Each structure stands twice: as structure tokens, then as C-alpha cells.
Amino acid sequence: MYIFRPICFNVVKGPLKKILSCRMATRSVIIDDNLSEVKIEKLNDRSLLYTGGRDAFEFLQMYSTNDLQCLLKDKQSVYTTFLNTRGRVIHDVFIYNKSLKEKSFLIESDQHSSRALYIHLAIHRKLKDVILVPRDDKYSVWVIFDPNILQKPPSQMFNHGVYETSDLSFLEEVDFGDEVMVCYDPRIISIGIRIVAPTGLDIYNLVRQHGFKAIKANPGEFKLFRYKLGICEGLNEVLYGKNYPSELNCDLLNGMSNKKNYYFGREAVNVMDTNVEQRVVPIKIMSDKAISFPINTPLMDLERRKKKPIGYLRGLQGVHGIALMQVTKRNCEREVRIGNILAQCTKPFWWSEINQYDISAKQNICKA
Numbered sequence: 001m002y003i004f005r006p007i008c009f010n011v012v013k014g015p016l017k018k019i020l021s022c023r024m025a026t027r028s029v030i031i032d033d034n035l036s037e038v039k040i041e042k043l044n045d046r047s048l049l050y051t052g053g054r055d056a057f058e059f060l061q062m063y064s065t066n067d068l069q070c071l072l073k074d075k076q077s078v079y080t081t082f083l084n085t086r087g088r089v090i091h092d093v094f095i096y097n098k099s100l101k102e103k104s105f106l107i108e109s110d111q112h113s114s115r116a117l118y119i120h121l122a123i124h125r126k127l128k129d130v131i132l133v134p135r136d137d138k139y140s141v142w143v144i145f146d147p148n149i150l151q152k153p154p155s156q157m158f159n160h161g162v163y164e165t166s167d168l169s170f171l172e173e174v175d176f177g178d179e180v181m182v183c184y185d186p187r188i189i190s191i192g193i194r195i196v197a198p199t200g201l202d203i204y205n206l207v208r209q210h211g212f213k214a215i216k217a218n219p220g221e222f223k224l225f226r227y228k229l230g231i232c233e234g235l236n237e238v239l240y241g242k243n244y245p246s247e248l249n250c251d252l253l254n255g256m257s258n259k260k261n262y263y264f265g266r267e268a269v270n271v272m273d274t275n276v277e278q279r280v281v282p283i284k285i286m287s288d289k290a291i292s293f294p295i296n297t298p299l300m301d302l303e304r305r306k307k308k309p310i311g312y313l314r315g316l317q318g319v320h321g322i323a324l325m326q327v328t329k330r331n332c333e334r335e336v337r338i339g340n341i342l343a344q345c346t347k348p349f350w351w352s353e354i355n356q357y358d359i360s361a362k363q364n365i366c367k368a
Contacts, residue, residue: 038146038192040204041217045234046141047114047134048196051121052104054129060095060105063124063264065245067257071097071105076183077194079255081245082120083265088241089248091117092233092255096181096196106181106196108141110234124264142203143185143222144171144214145192150228174210177201187231187253188350224317230282230348232322236295237280237315244269247278247324252351278311279327285319286335286342292316299323299336299343311345313338 051060061068066080075097082091094108109117114134121132171193176182179198185191195203207214232238232248246269250256260266283299285291293316298309311325325334325345334345 037213037215038144039215039217039221040142040144040207041219041222042203043141043143043222044219045111047109047111047117047136048139048141049107049109049114049118049121050098050104050133050135051107051130052102052133053131055125056105056130057103059121059125059128059130060107062262063121064095065250065256065260065263065266065269066254067260068095071095072100072103075186076181077186079186079250079253081248081250081255082117083245083263083269084241085265086241087244087265087267087269089238089243089245089250090120090241092238092248092250093117094186094194096183098181106135106139108196110236110238111136113235113240116240138199139196140199140201142195142197143192144195144203144207145222145225147221147225149190150225170212171207174207174212176203176206187255188229190350191226191229191231220317223315224320227315227317227320227322228282229350230280230322230346232280232314237322239295239314243278243324247280249280249348249351277326278324280314280322281325281327281345282348283313283321283323283325283336284344284346285316285321285338286344287319290318291341293338297338299325299338299345302335302337302342311336 057068057072063082064078064080065083066078068078068080071078077097078095080093080095081089082093084090091109091113096106096108098104098106107117114136118132118134121130125132171182176195176197180201181196183194185194197203204214204216226233230249231253238248245251245256256269293313295313295315297313299311299313300306301310311323314322314324323345325336333347336343336345
């Protein structure tokens, strides 16, 4: 039996409720009475950077593709990117509101690019009163997600702009403590919950101690879940300075704001947004065995009519992965070759109905 129930978590300090807010959090979602077991995983490849000081907010707002004003109101986290002068993405990050009073923030990024992110921000802060302090030793990142959502038909996952997900409101009953930040993933609610907690706190044990069912995910399970959704994340998948935000689906993942008058690199983005020819999509290897391919392996036209690659692999976990593929507004799916192996590219269910992109082949594509 399915019921409609609003998800609306208020920003309340103390043990009664913790911060559970995001762009979609005030909308209604369909919830299964028979709550399936969710999985909890600690993301050891994520890094955190404290950003504070009198000019911290204005500084981040100037260089972020998203509008951070919501962090000063009722939102706990924002997904955004930082660009270079050519409008290409160099870092994809989450920004958490650590202290509304002090206007201090935590920036979550890929651990492999955390040093580059620190240098990028340090160079641009100039004479501004901005404090940057790495916090990997103090905080860790956890995720709570339900892989069973992928078993539902796409028609049930997206309905009139509302993303359906498992009922994770039971987390309201968990006393995480005052130092823990808990929020729905600000990209799409179907991804689940993202948690920033002190390093010594085991979120899995804490949830289990409160009597709730949970499974400790094996390392890499969340990445596999992301790949099935068609969502890229981190240096190895985004690739430093290679793509515009829309090509990485940032415009469809609440990572960009069209209302901001200015952010660093916007002029180049404005030109590109009128003609998005490639996007990241899910890809599945049509094989019973897990096959390894390096990042940026070319994807070729199945019928060999195109000599140039029609896409490039961006990540692979088992037989599921993500790829940067040419797209058009036609209703079709596309089979491709990776070496001599057949693969299937599909359209993610969460792509908006306004942007009916699908997989197709075009003549020109820039190598990622």
C-alpha cells in the first residue's frame, strides 16, 4: 500500500529533530508502508574544507554556479561547481551551512582534488577576510540510501515534478548530536541522505542503536548506485576543466542558478547552454562478467558508421557505469561498442520532462 506523506524537516537544534532540509524536502512523496531496509556507507574518498571569515559568504557566492542565498535561510546544503575562466568545471562540491550566525561553511569535495580546491580558493580570495582550513581530521561523510528504488518503474519515480523515494523520515527519531549535519542530497531526493559527522562517530551503529533497520554497505556500493542513476561525482568522473556544467547535468541536478547575475566563468556558460550536445548518462556493459576499461575509453557507433567516438567512458563499477555521450531531443536509446564489447546507454529517469534529451550520434564531439 502506498500513501502520500509530506517530507518537511524543520531546522531545530537538539535531540528532538536534526536538520533535514533540501530543495525538494517540502514536497510530497509516495512512501511504501513496508519500509525496505536502507544502506549506510562511509565515503572515505571525500574531503572537507572549513570556510569562514567576514567575507566568506560573498566570496563563495561569487565563484559558485549556484545561488547560496538559500543557505542563509532554510537550507542546510547546496550542490554547486567552481569553474575556470573558460566556463569549464574544475570542482564539483557540496556546501554545508555550518553556522548561520557566524556564516561559516563546510565544503565537501573529492579527496583527490581537495588540495587543488584549496589552492584555487586561496588564490582568488586575495585580500578578502576568508579563512580556509582543511577538516579531514575532524569530519567524515556518510550516505544513507535505498538501492531498491531502482527496481521501481520510471513512471513511479518521477511524477509531476515530485521525486519518489523510500521513507527516510525515521531519521527524525535518531539523536545525532549537535555536531552532525544531516540533509537530503541536494541534487535529487532519490539519492538519499547525506551526513557530515565528527570522525569518531559511527553513523551505522548510531542508527542501529535506535532500533532501526539498516545494512552496512560494502565500499563502493553507493558509487554503483550513483552509476545506475547516471550521476557523476569527483575528479575522476568530472575531469578537471574538461566540460561545461550542463554537460555534467549540473543544470538538471540543482547545481546551477539562472537567476544569478554573475559568477566566475558565467559568460562562457551562457554561450554553451544554448547548445548542449553531450551529457553524462548511465551505461551498462552487456556481459555476464565484470570487465575493466580505463577512464576516457572511446565509445563507438555500433554499426561502425561513425569513425569518430560518439562518447567516452567516465566510470565503471562491475557492468554499470557512466559515460559522456552525444545527446539530442529524440526518443530513443542507443547501443554502443566499447572495444569489442556491446554496451547500452539509457536516459536517466530524473531528467526533466522539459529537457527530453536522449542518446543519439552526431558528427562532432570534443574528447573529454
